[in-house]
Amino acid sequence: MxxxxxxxxxxxxxxxxxxxxxxxxxxxxxxxxxxxxxxxxxxxxxxxxxxxxxxxxxxxxxxxxxxxxxxxxxxxxxxxxxxxxxxxxxxxxxxxxxxxxxxxxxxxxxxxxxxxxxxxxxxxxxxxxxxxxxxxxxxxxxxxxxxxxxxxxxxxxxxxxxxxxxxxxxxxxxxxxxxxxxxxxxxxxxxxxxxxxxxCPLTQIGHIMDDLGKMTDALPANPTAQELKMHLSKASQLIPMVQGQLIKKESNFDLWQQxxxxxxxxxxxxxxxx
Ligand SMILES: [Zn+2]
Incomplete structure (x- = not known):
């Protein structure tokens, strides 16, 4: 300044x-x-x-x-x-x-x-x-x-x-x-x-998925919860690769707004x- x-x-x-x-x-x-x-x-x-x-x-x-x-x-x-x-x-x-x-x-x-x-x-x-x-x-x-x-x-x-x-x-x-x-x-x-x-990148949604995945750690050994965590973690890694295409698609505007x-x-x- x-x-x-x-x-x-x-x-x-x-x-x-x-x-x-x-x-x-x-x-x-x-x-x-x-x-x-x-x-x-x-x-x-x-x-x-x-x-x-x-x-x-x-x-x-x-x-x-x-x-x-x-x-x-x-x-x-x-x-x-x-x-x-x-x-x-x-x-x-x-x-x-x-x-x-x-x-x-x-x-x-x-x-x-x-x-x-x-x-x-x-x-x-x-x-x-x-x-x-x-x-x-x-x-x-x-x-x-x-x-x-x-x-x-x-x-x-x-x-x-x-x-x-x-x-x-x-x-x-x-x-x-x-x-x-x-x-x-x-x-x-x-x-x-x-x-x-x-x-504001969609990776922010990935943070929510990561937090949800971490919550499964508190459960006793549970194959469903482990699978959920794996999918959430995978999804959060994949989001950045497609986010630009997702939000540029005009027909996605209403969904994106939500x-x-x-x-x-x-x-x-x-x-x-x-
Ligand atoms: Zn004063």
Missing amino acids: SNFELVLRCPACQSGWPNFHIELQCACGFQVKAIEGIPILRATQANERLDYYSGQKLLNRINSKNVGIPRINNAFARNDLMLELGAGVDVCNAPNLVKTDAFIYSSQLDYVVDAHCMPFEDNSFDFVFSLAVFEHLYAPWVAAKEIFRVLRPGGRVYILTAFMQHMHGYPYHYFNMTTMGLREIFKDFEIIKCMPSPH IAPGVELFARKPAAEI
């Missing part, structure tokens, strides 16, 4: 902070602390663990500039000022990308923020995106309203979130969403596209605010 003029505001009292710095003490009492130089711009519980990094490799690194999602590529091509929610281990260091997360998984994060209560002024960004984050929010409809607020009129949002996925932490997991649910919480926006996501591991939404904040 940087050199873009981004005005921060207090996450507790919403006062603007034109002269932001670490250790800043807001009139309301909120004090900006930092971990490894990364400002903590959200309310925290006493002794809450924020640092899931500490030099360990927990998650696979990504680079948002080459994740192969056209909506994000286009935003980079337009040189949009971009906000990433749940940047996790994104190693992209584009100057127009502001990387945020509620927890620290990488030393390259710009700010620790709460998507339900963002420390940014209204109409700050041209583009907001989040990959595999909304299932980890306790009130994703509140985050959708916050995205609306911080986007400039005409600004765009891209969300990819879980539908048919097994429970996964990092550290919380609250809601998996259907396309209907996503449309509902983004109803203030002009929705351009909301569909099962081609960017079992898609992820759903995505692309929408625009109306140019004239409603």
Whole structure:
């Protein structure tokens, strides 16, 4: 990140902070602390663990500039000022990308923020995106309203979130969403596209099969359960080999919509605010 003029505001009292710095003490009492130089711009519980990094490799690194999602590529091509929610281990260091997360998984994060209560002024960004984050929010409809607020009129949002996925932490997991649910919480926006996501591989279904297979281990020796485990494991290995063909087949769309591991939404904040 940087050199873009981004005005921060207090996450507790919403006062603007034109002269932001670490250790800043807001009139309301909120004090900006930092971990490894990364400002903590959200309310925290006493002794809450924020640092899931500490030099360990927990998650696979990504680079948002080459994740192969056209909506994000286009935003980079337009040189949009971009906000990433749940940047996790994104190693992209584009100057127009502001990387945020509620927890620290990488030393390259710009700010620790709460998507339900963002420390940014209204109409700050041209583009907001989040990959595999909304299932980890306790009130994703509140985050959708916050995205609306911080986007400039005409600004765009891209969300990819879980539908048919097994429970996964990092550290919380609250809601998996259907396309209907996503449309509902983004109803203030002009929705351009909301569909099962081609960017969330069917191998996620394989994880469910693997978990089911592991459950058979708890049974006393049982040939049927052993056979089931073998078939599930085989199926989960075969899925990646055909997933592209399966989801590209137009006649499969309705079925895919019922079992898609992820759903995505692309929408625009109306140019004239409603
Ligand atoms: Zn304050």
